[in-house]
Amino acid sequence: MTCCHHYQLSPGGDLLFAVDVSRLRYGVGAMNELGEEARLLGLKRLAIYTDARIAQLPLFSEAMGALHSAGLQAVIYDRVRVEPTDASFREAIQFAVDDEFDGFISVGGGSVMDTCKAANLYSTYPADFMDYVNAPIGQGRPVPGTLKPHLACPTTAGTGSECTGIAVFDLLQLESKTGIMARPMLPDRAIVDPRWTDTLPSSVMAATGFDAISHALEALTAKPYCQRPAPQDASVRPMTQGANPWSDMLCREALRQCGQYLVRAVNDDNDKQARHGMMYAATVAGIAFGNAGCHLPHAMSYPVSARVQDFSPEGYPGDESICPHGMSVIVNAPAAYRFTASGCPDRHLEGAGLLGADTREVVAADSGEILAQQLQQMMCATDMPNGIGGVGFTSSQVPGLAQAAALQQRLLSVAPRPVSDQDLHDLYHDALSYW
Numbered sequence: 337m338t339c340c341h342h343y344q345l346s347p348g349g350d351l352l353f354a355v356d357v358s359r360l361r362y363g364v365g366a367m368n369e370l371g372e373e374a375r376l377l378g379l380k381r382l383a384i385y386t387d388a389r390i391a392q393l394p395l396f397s398e399a400m401g402a403l404h405s406a407g408l409q410a411v412i413y414d415r416v417r418v419e420p421t422d423a424s425f426r427e428a429i430q431f432a433v434d435d436e437f438d439g440f441i442s443v444g445g446g447s448v449m450d451t452c453k454a455a456n457l458y459s460t461y462p463a464d465f466m467d468y469v470n471a472p473i474g475q476g477r478p479v480p481g482t483l484k485p486h487l488a489c490p491t492t493a494g495t496g497s498e499c500t501g502i503a504v505f506d507l508l509q510l511e512s513k514t515g516i517m518a519r520p521m522l523p524d525r526a527i528v529d530p531r532w533t534d535t536l537p538s539s540v541m542a543a544t545g546f547d548a549i550s551h552a553l554e555a556l557t558a559k560p561y562c563q564r565p566a567p568q569d570a571s572v573r574p575m576t577q578g579a580n581p582w583s584d585m586l587c588r589e590a591l592r593q594c595g596q597y598l599v600r601a602v603n604d605d606n607d608k609q610a611r612h613g614m615m616y617a618a619t620v621a622g623i624a625f626g627n628a629g630c631h632l633p634h635a636m637s638y639p640v641s642a643r644v645q646d647f648s649p650e651g652y653p654g655d656e657s658i659c660p661h662g663m664s665v666i667v668n669a670p671a672a673y674r675f676t677a678s679g680c681p682d683r684h685l686e687g688a689g690l691l692g693a694d695t696r697e698v699v700a701a702d703s704g705e706i707l708a709q710q711l712q713q714m715m716c717a718t719d720m721p722n723g724i725g726g727v728g729f730t731s732s733q734v735p736g737l738a739q740a741a742a743l744q745q746r747l748l749s750v751a752p753r754p755v756s757d758q759d760l761h762d763l764y765h766d767a768l769s770y771w
């Protein structure tokens with residue numbers, strides 16, 4: 337199905353790709369080995385980053401018991417904000433600065449793991465906050481060296497943050513998300529225990545699961561690594577280097593499992609096979625996009641989650657407006673893939689097929705539509721909002737969204753076709769509603 341010329345080398349293009357992966361343990365009961373893992377990292381006094389909900393779960397108490405039994409001193413920071421901001425990052429960084437830790441453990445979803453990465457970075461190499469933030473929004477300053485050990489334990493099936501060197505947050509003054517990206521921020525080890533999904537609310541399962549789907553779809557359809565100019569030296573080769581044969585392999589497996597399990601995992605709390613399968617798929621998709629990159633759906637999602645008002649889905653803290661990350665991605669995704677399909681139609685079609693669409697007798701020109709329809713069908717089956725209109729946006733807000741998304745050059749540059757400011761404007765209009 338995939339075009340054999342996809343990785344044809346071109347003059348001036350990069351000739352090689354890199355693979356960066358956390359050392360990970362996956363399986364039911366993996367959290368019981370937390371103490372041993374921490375000891376292997378040489379930790380004695382460490383900071384535990386988590387959020388208030390996770391800190392109340394029996395599995396969290398078990399994990400702290402495992403650390404205690406291993407003779408480790410752990411100090412808990414449970415004030416991580418779901419969908420973090422630069423303000424919540426700063427508070428979490430201060431916690432690390434005020435003590436002397438020899439390493440970090442994060443127990444939570446992407447918000448927790450990303451906050452922990454930032455705390456590790458800024459407490460190890462203090463700097464002005466915007467120094468390490470991706471250019472052109474921040475200075476994009478390189479991280480000077482290795483960080484303290486970080487052991488990441490994801491508790492949701494979506495973000496894949498345990499396998500990436502990326503930390504995303506909402507920059508309040510910009511009313512958009514942005515991020516910090518650096519290889520040293522890749523967690524040293526990850527413990528992926530699918531038992532965390534047993535107690536996940538269905539709405540969280542759905543939002544995080546669609547994040548994993550889009551990670552795999554975006555990495556599979558990203559501009560190939562060999563079409564990016566070769567770096568002047570290896571240290572500046574971006575982690576978001578583009579699609580490559582390694583990430584392709586993982587994207588295909590992740591999409592196959594998401595197609596098989598997501599709807600079941602959302603609609604039946606007791607379907608452990610589906611929920612645990614989604615946990616595996618999310619980690620696999622995380623490794624893939626961490627080594628390839630995401631593009632248009634994620635770029636479009638950042639202003640949506642930062643500007644949402646009067647919206648708070650079930651299963652999330654109800655004290656303020658929130659559009660969870662995966663939800664903000666998927667409400668834009670059908671419009672985005674209809675647009676990007678012409679960049680690599682065969683890969684969009686392949687993605688649709690892996691998710692369960694019937695792709696027999698379909699011509700390449702229809703691949704974007706087939707993929708968008710497949711996603712819309714899965715969104716309906718899991719009670720996702722109907723486009724950005726479904727989370728409260730109107731056409732009058734489209735110009736502001738488009739202007740903010742245009743700043744996400746790190747992501748847009750990985751898209752399989754160029755994206756202009758006018759394209760973004762049209763895409764948000766297309767994403768207002770789908771059915």
Ligand SMILES: [Fe+2]
Pocket residue numbers: 495547551634661665
């Ligand atoms: Fe994501």
